[in-house]
Amino acid sequence: MFLVKCIRYYCQEKWHRFRKKTSSKQLAKQEALREYTLMLVPHKGHKVIRLRLPVKLVKGTGIVLCMLLVIVGGTIINYRNAASDASVDKQELEKLRQINQAQTSQIEELAKTTSVLQEDMNRLNKLDTDIRQLVNSEQLPTSRGVSGRSGYGGQGGPVVKPTLLQLQTLVGELQSDVQVREENLISLKDMLVARNARLAATPAIWPVTGEVTSRFGWRSSPWGDGGGDWHPGIDIAGDYGTPIVATADGVVDYSGWYGGYGNLVKISHGNGIETMYGHCSQIAAHVGQQVRKGEVIAYMGSTGNSTGTHCHYEVRLNGTAVNPESFL
Numbered sequence: 001m002f003l004v005k006c007i008r009y010y011c012q013e014k015w016h017r018f019r020k021k022t023s024s025k026q027l028a029k030q031e032a033l034r035e036y037t038l039m040l041v042p043h044k045g046h047k048v049i050r051l052r053l054p055v056k057l058v059k060g061t062g063i064v065l066c067m068l069l070v071i072v073g074g075t076i077i078n079y080r081n082a083a084s085d086a087s088v089d090k091q092e093l094e095k096l097r098q099i100n101q102a103q104t105s106q107i108e109e110l111a112k113t114t115s116v117l118q119e120d121m122n123r124l125n126k127l128d129t130d131i132r133q134l135v136n137s138e139q140l141p142t143s144r145g146v147s148g149r150s151g152y153g154g155q156g157g158p159v160v161k162p163t164l165l166q167l168q169t170l171v172g173e174l175q176s177d178v179q180v181r182e183e184n185l186i187s188l189k190d191m192l193v194a195r196n197a198r199l200a201a202t203p204a205i206w207p208v209t210g211e212v213t214s215r216f217g218w219r220s221s222p223w224g225d226g227g228g229d230w231h232p233g234i235d236i237a238g239d240y241g242t243p244i245v246a247t248a249d250g251v252v253d254y255s256g257w258y259g260g261y262g263n264l265v266k267i268s269h270g271n272g273i274e275t276m277y278g279h280c281s282q283i284a285a286h287v288g289q290q291v292r293k294g295e296v297i298a299y300m301g302s303t304g305n306s307t308g309t310h311c312h313y314e315v316r317l318n319g320t321a322v323n324p325e326s327f328l
Contacts, residue, residue: 106168113171120178127185134192200293201269203247203327207277208300208311210238216323222307232321233276233314240309242300244277246291247313247327255287261312262304265297272319278312279303 037052214222214235221227250269258264261278265285268274281301291297302309315324 200249210236237310260305276314
């Protein structure tokens with residue numbers, strides 16, 4: 001009995017499996033034969049159009065559409081990412097362009113500042129030249145910033161491009177140096193102008209060329225009477241009509257006949273200094289005239305108390321006659 005039951009169970013199991021397999025194949029066959037009908041209903045009076053679409057075709061089309069959607073979606077996402085990257089790059093490029101424009105503008109401003117500094121340096125060099133001309137000497141110490149030239153031309157060093165900050169710092173230092181140097185030179189020029197004015201107003205040259213025939217102080221009488229007198233100046237003899245020049249800058253105080261001096265020119269030089277030129281044959285300067293050192297003011301003669309053609313030259317300090325030779 002047990003064996004019969006086993007055989008029966010085995011046969012039933014085989015039968016179930018066969019039926020299941022046969023049913024699956026039928027279902028697959030039926031599924032393959034299934035169709036969708038698409039009906040197109042036109043306006044009244046026209047025939048209805050039916051389109052039969054196999055299930056496999058619909059499923060295949062759906063799969064293809066899904067794949068296309070995935071591809072298109074991926075493409076759109078990739079495009080958006082690329083567009084975003086491009087936008088960021090564009091912004092960075094615009095930022096760099098603005099920075100470059102700002103640096104270019106700063107460099108142009110520095111170029112203008114450098115040009116102004118160069119003009120300032122040229123003005124200072126001109127001021128330095130004026131100062132040297134005032135003293136008529138090249139022995140003054142060179143001002144800071146002016147290099148003395150020599151026969152050597154050695155130069156060198158690495159080629160380094162300065163940064164914008166370095167250029168700005170350099171320009172600031174140059175501006176400060178130019179201001180300090182200009183102030184120093186102006187102060188020096190003022191002192192030299194004042195010094196030269198004092199020198200120009202101090203009698204320091206001979207009024208006329210000739211021979212000294214009588215010096216300052218006590219002397220034997222020129223009239224041959226055996227006596228002596230006090231001579232307040234020096235007598236310089238020469239040819240009649242020899243030009244007489246001012247021995248310093250000043251203003252003509254007197255021009256005309258002055259007793260024993262004959263034709264006289266008196267010049268005030270400031271600081272209590274006066275000079276007098278007597279016995280002139282002809283006067284070329286008038287009262288109030290500004291005269292310069294070396295300018296012709298009269299001509300040698302023998303007017304007044306005179307024994308011959310000469311020029312009486314006298315220097316007075318605060319109204320007192322002093323030895324003119326101490327100024328020569």
